[in-house]
Amino acid sequence: MTDTTTTTRAHDDGPDEAHRIPEGVDDATVEAVGKLTAALEVVEQARGMLYGVHRMTGRADNDLVEALEALDEAGHGDLARQIREDLFGQNVLRYRWTFQVVEDYDDHYWSKWRHWEQEARDRLMQGRRHVYEAQLKEQNRTHGRRDHEARPAPGE
Incomplete structure (x- = not known):
């Protein structure tokens, strides 16, 4: 049986300074900013899907x-021409190719969320990031247990 406990080390004494609740900030504010960050993460995921599209x-x-080249070579040039004229190069959304959709999303939606x-x-x-999540980690991890450390050891 493997021993999964460790002695408390410096990297196991809670979140690093960048993830600690700033002096004077109440739990409700930490939670509210955490919810805003979580909502932004959904927008980030949607943006990734949009880039996937x-x-x-x-x-x-x-x-x-x-x-179309294969249709031409197979002797179906007329059909290939009709498809090429109607479909190839068509806007994906009215007046836009996908690069324009992505740019519009980035410029008028995603950038505001980030701001x-x-x-x-x-x-x-x-300016601290993921303070709410760092507090959740502190609540949920088993203190002193290997692989439940608060943060990486120096140099890791």
Whole structure:
């Protein structure tokens, strides 16, 4: 049986300074900023999916070129021409290719989320990130147990 306990080490005495609750900040504020950060993380995930749509749509367009060439080579040039004229290079959304959708999302939505989440952290948490999550970790980990340390050891 493996011993999974350790003696308390410096890296096991709670969150590092960057993740501790700033002096004078109450739990309700920590939780509220944590919720704002969690909401931003959903926007970040949606942004990633949008970039995935952008990349996959580009890939589909490239694959379409190959398919149209194959139709041409198989003797179906008229059908290939009709598909090329109607589908190839078409806007994905009205008036936009996916790069324009991504840029619009970034410029008019995602950037505002990033700004206001940062602003809230700067005003209320001295700019510290993930303070709420660090407090959850402190509550949920088994203090003194190996693989439950508060933070990496120096140099790790």
